[in-house]
Amino acid sequence: MTATANHPSTGTPHATTGAPGATSWVPATEAAPDAAAAGAAPAAVVPPAATSSARTRPGMLATEGRPLVRPPAAAHLSDEQVAEIGRELDAIRDAVLAKRGAADAAYIRRVIRAQRVLEIGGRAALLGSRNKVAWVAGTAMLSLAKILENMEIGHNVLHGQWDWMRDPDIHSSTWEWDFVTPARAWQHTHNDLHHRWTNVVGKDNDIGYNLLRMDPDQPWKPGNLGNPLYNAILAPLFEWGIAIYDLELEDFKKGRKSKEAMKSDLKALGLKAAKQFTKDYAATPAAAMLTGSGKQALVGTLTANAVRNLWAHAVIFCGHFPEGTDTFSEEMVEGETRGDWYVRQMIGSANISGSKAMHLMTGNLSHQIEHHLFPDLPSNRYAEVAPQVKDLCRRYGLPYTEGPLLKQVGSTWGKIFRLALPGGAKPARG
Amino acid sequence: MIRLRKLAQAASLFTTPLAPEDFLALLNPIHSTRQLRGVVTRVEAETADSATIHFRPGRGWKAHEAGQWARIGVELDGVRHWRSYSLSAAAGEDPAITVTAVGAVSEALVRDTRPGDVLFLAPPQGDFTLPEHPRPLLMLTAGSGITPVMSMIRTLVPRRRDADVVLIHSARTPESSLFREELAELADQFPNLRLIQRFTATDGRLDLSTPAAVEAICPDWRQRAAYACGPDGFVGAAEALWQAEANGAGLSIERFDTTFAGGAGQDGGVVTFELSDREVEAPGDVPLMEVGEDAGLLVPSGCRMGICHSCLIPLRSGQVRDLRSGEVHGEPGELIQTCVSAAAGPVSLGL
Structure with missing residues (x-):
C-alpha cells in the first residue's frame, strides 16, 4: 500500500501513461510515428523471399549447435568450446553492465561539452582567420571538434551506447551528427547490416564499400586496377562516399529497395547535405567576410572537413582490412551460434594500439574487436575489456590482431594495391 | 518573440x-x-x-x-x-x-x-482540482495524500474569506504527519478551515464503512464537495461510501499509482499495442517484436539480436524482461529493444 505512496495519478489507473504528450520523451509527434517510420524504411528494403530467410533471422542466435562450416581460424574449436567462449564473453558484458553508471554518464557529457567548446572556439577563431595564428588555431580546433563529434560521440551515440541513460538528448533515436549522411540511413547500413554480417563476403558491403576490391573472394574486374586511385580520392571525401554508400544504390538497381524508399532517402540526404554545406561553406565564411576573412574561413572549414575525412577513413579502414583479419563465406554463418557470432567478430576485426588520446580520437574504434563484440557498450569501457578479450583469444588459440596506426594503415594500403590485380588469395593458415 | x-x-x-x-x-x-x-x-x-x-x-x-x-x-x-x-x-x-x-x-x-x-x-496536469465556483468543501486525506490538498488549502484558506473547508487528515503518528504545524496555524488563524487530525497509531483508522464517523465530525457532509486522496484502500473506502450514500456524486478522488507487478518467473502477459489498438496474450519468452509481427503489425526491426537499436519502441506501462540477461526492467517512456525483450506481466507499448 505504501510502496508508491507519493505517486498520484488522476484516478484512472495508469493515467500518467495514457497521454503521449505527458511522457518525458521527445515531443510526442516525434517519438511514436518517427520511430515507426524509421523502422519501416529498412523493413521495405527486405529482399524478396528467396534470400529473406538468410537476411532476417528468426529470434536470437542459438546457444548450441554449429555453422555449416567454421572459419579456418576457428576450425580447431569444438562446439562446446565455442559455446564456452560465448558464455565467457556474455559474462564480460554483464560485468560492465553491472558497473555502468553515473561515472559513465559524466564521461560522455564531459566529452560533449568539450566538443562544443572546441567547435565554438574553432568557428570563432575562423571569423578572424585573416590572421594566420587565428587560422591555424581555428582550423585545428574545428578539425578536432569534428573528429570528436563523429567518432567518440556520433558513432557511439548512434550505436545506442548511451541509450541506457534515457536522456533524449543523447540517444540513438534522436541524435543527428556533423557528417553528411543522415544518421538514420547510416544506422541501417552500419548498425544493422555491417555489424550483423561483419566481413561476410556478399552480405557485408562494408568490405570495400561497393567501390574497392578488398577481399580475394570478390571477383576481379578490370576496373579494380583503379583501387589505389579510388581510395586516394575517397579518403579526403570520405563523408560524401559514405553518404552515397548509405543510399544502397546496388539494392535499388537490383529491385531490393523500393522507389519510395529511394526517394525518401534521397530527400533526407539532400536536406542534410544542404544544411551541412550551408553551415561550413556559406554561413561561416559569410560571417568571416565581416573581418575580411571570408576566403580564409572557407579554406579553414574545407581543411577541417578534409582532415576529419582523412582521419575517419584511416581509422575505419584499419578496423577490418589489415593483415590478419578474416573474411567469411555464407556457409560460415549458416547455423551460426551466439559463440560463433562472437568468434567471427573477433577474428574479423583488428585493433589499433596507442595512447589514451589516440583511443579517444578514434572514438575507441581502436578497440574495434571489443566494439564488434559489444557494439552497444559505452565506448569508455572498451579499454578495460580489451585485456580480458585478448586473454580469451590466447587461451582458445584465436588470432587477436592489433598494431600501431601507421603499421595498420600501411597493411591496408598494401592489400588495396595487391587486390587491384587479379587473384591475391590468402596464404594458407597453419 | x-x-x-x-x-x-x-x-x-x-x-x-x-x-x-x-x-x-x-x-x-x-x-x-x-x-x-x-x-x-x-x-x-x-x-x-x-x-x-x-x-x-x-x-x-x-x-x-x-x-x-x-x-x-x-x-x-x-x-x-x-x-x-x-x-x-x-x-x-x-x-x-x-x-x-x-x-x-x-x-x-x-x-x-x-x-x-x-x-x-513535464508540465503539470490532473483534474483533482478545486471546484470552479465557491462551495463548502470536505477533504479526506491519509498519509502523503495530504499533498495535493495542501496546495488547495494554501490557495484557498488565506485568500478567500468565504471559503469553508473541513479537513479530516489521517497520519500514523504526529511525527510522521505532513504539514502538521502549518495546518494547525492556518486552522487557528482562519475560521474558514476546520482541521481534524487523526493519528491512526493511537486513534485507529477512520471508519468509512458506514457514514457514522464522517457524520459525527461533519454533519453536513452530504452538502459538501468532497475530495479524497490517499492510499488505495483509503480512497476505495471513500468511494464505496459515497456510492452507497450519494450515488457516487460529489466526490473527487486521487489515487496513488499501484505499482506494476513485474511478472515473476517466466510469466508473460497481455501486450497492448496502443497506437494500433491491438491486444495480444504473449508468453514470457517470446520477443515483443515477434508478438507484434504475429499480430500482423508492422514492427520496426533490424538485427533481431539486440545490437542495432533500430527496433526501439516506447514502453507506456508495464515491465519487460531482457531475454539475454533475464533482467526485468521498464519505466513509462523508456525506449525498449523489442527484439530481445519479452513481456514480464502486462505491457503496453507505443506502437
Whole structure:
C-alpha cells in the first residue's frame, strides 16, 4: 500500500501513461510515428523471399549447435568450446553492465561539452582567420571538434551506447551528427547490416564499400586496377562516399529497395547535405567576410572537413582490412551460434594500439574487436575489456590482431594495391 | 518573440545539426525547449522521511492549478527515472513537490537533492482540482495524500474569506504527519478551515464503512464537495461510501499509482499495442517484436539480436524482461529493444 505512496495519478489507473504528450520523451509527434517510420524504411528494403530467410533471422542466435562450416581460424574449436567462449564473453558484458553508471554518464557529457567548446572556439577563431595564428588555431580546433563529434560521440551515440541513460538528448533515436549522411540511413547500413554480417563476403558491403576490391573472394574486374586511385580520392571525401554508400544504390538497381524508399532517402540526404554545406561553406565564411576573412574561413572549414575525412577513413579502414583479419563465406554463418557470432567478430576485426588520446580520437574504434563484440557498450569501457578479450583469444588459440596506426594503415594500403590485380588469395593458415 | 525566433533560425545555420540552444546550454543548464528542466531553489525537511523541494522551472512550464501533479525526472547512477508527484505549493506560487522517501527515486529526492540541482520536468496536469465556483468543501486525506490538498488549502484558506473547508487528515503518528504545524496555524488563524487530525497509531483508522464517523465530525457532509486522496484502500473506502450514500456524486478522488507487478518467473502477459489498438496474450519468452509481427503489425526491426537499436519502441506501462540477461526492467517512456525483450506481466507499448 505504501510502496508508491507519493505517486498520484488522476484516478484512472495508469493515467500518467495514457497521454503521449505527458511522457518525458521527445515531443510526442516525434517519438511514436518517427520511430515507426524509421523502422519501416529498412523493413521495405527486405529482399524478396528467396534470400529473406538468410537476411532476417528468426529470434536470437542459438546457444548450441554449429555453422555449416567454421572459419579456418576457428576450425580447431569444438562446439562446446565455442559455446564456452560465448558464455565467457556474455559474462564480460554483464560485468560492465553491472558497473555502468553515473561515472559513465559524466564521461560522455564531459566529452560533449568539450566538443562544443572546441567547435565554438574553432568557428570563432575562423571569423578572424585573416590572421594566420587565428587560422591555424581555428582550423585545428574545428578539425578536432569534428573528429570528436563523429567518432567518440556520433558513432557511439548512434550505436545506442548511451541509450541506457534515457536522456533524449543523447540517444540513438534522436541524435543527428556533423557528417553528411543522415544518421538514420547510416544506422541501417552500419548498425544493422555491417555489424550483423561483419566481413561476410556478399552480405557485408562494408568490405570495400561497393567501390574497392578488398577481399580475394570478390571477383576481379578490370576496373579494380583503379583501387589505389579510388581510395586516394575517397579518403579526403570520405563523408560524401559514405553518404552515397548509405543510399544502397546496388539494392535499388537490383529491385531490393523500393522507389519510395529511394526517394525518401534521397530527400533526407539532400536536406542534410544542404544544411551541412550551408553551415561550413556559406554561413561561416559569410560571417568571416565581416573581418575580411571570408576566403580564409572557407579554406579553414574545407581543411577541417578534409582532415576529419582523412582521419575517419584511416581509422575505419584499419578496423577490418589489415593483415590478419578474416573474411567469411555464407556457409560460415549458416547455423551460426551466439559463440560463433562472437568468434567471427573477433577474428574479423583488428585493433589499433596507442595512447589514451589516440583511443579517444578514434572514438575507441581502436578497440574495434571489443566494439564488434559489444557494439552497444559505452565506448569508455572498451579499454578495460580489451585485456580480458585478448586473454580469451590466447587461451582458445584465436588470432587477436592489433598494431600501431601507421603499421595498420600501411597493411591496408598494401592489400588495396595487391587486390587491384587479379587473384591475391590468402596464404594458407597453419 | 518573433525576432528572437528569427535570430535562432539564423543561428541554427551555424549550429546544424545541433540547435543554438545546445550551445547556450553550456552556460545555462535549464535553457532547453526540447527538455523542460527546473533548478532546485530550496529544500525543506518536512518529517524524518519527507521533504519539500522548491524549483524554478524553465521555459515551457505552465503554472499549476491547486491539486495538480507533475512528472519529475531524476538521474540515479546516470539513468533517468520519472515519477509523478503532487505539487504542494499554492496556485500562483513557484512550484514545489513534497516527497516521502519510499522507493529508490523518492529516497534519492528526499536525501540527496540540493539547491542548484537540475530536475527534469513535464508540465503539470490532473483534474483533482478545486471546484470552479465557491462551495463548502470536505477533504479526506491519509498519509502523503495530504499533498495535493495542501496546495488547495494554501490557495484557498488565506485568500478567500468565504471559503469553508473541513479537513479530516489521517497520519500514523504526529511525527510522521505532513504539514502538521502549518495546518494547525492556518486552522487557528482562519475560521474558514476546520482541521481534524487523526493519528491512526493511537486513534485507529477512520471508519468509512458506514457514514457514522464522517457524520459525527461533519454533519453536513452530504452538502459538501468532497475530495479524497490517499492510499488505495483509503480512497476505495471513500468511494464505496459515497456510492452507497450519494450515488457516487460529489466526490473527487486521487489515487496513488499501484505499482506494476513485474511478472515473476517466466510469466508473460497481455501486450497492448496502443497506437494500433491491438491486444495480444504473449508468453514470457517470446520477443515483443515477434508478438507484434504475429499480430500482423508492422514492427520496426533490424538485427533481431539486440545490437542495432533500430527496433526501439516506447514502453507506456508495464515491465519487460531482457531475454539475454533475464533482467526485468521498464519505466513509462523508456525506449525498449523489442527484439530481445519479452513481456514480464502486462505491457503496453507505443506502437
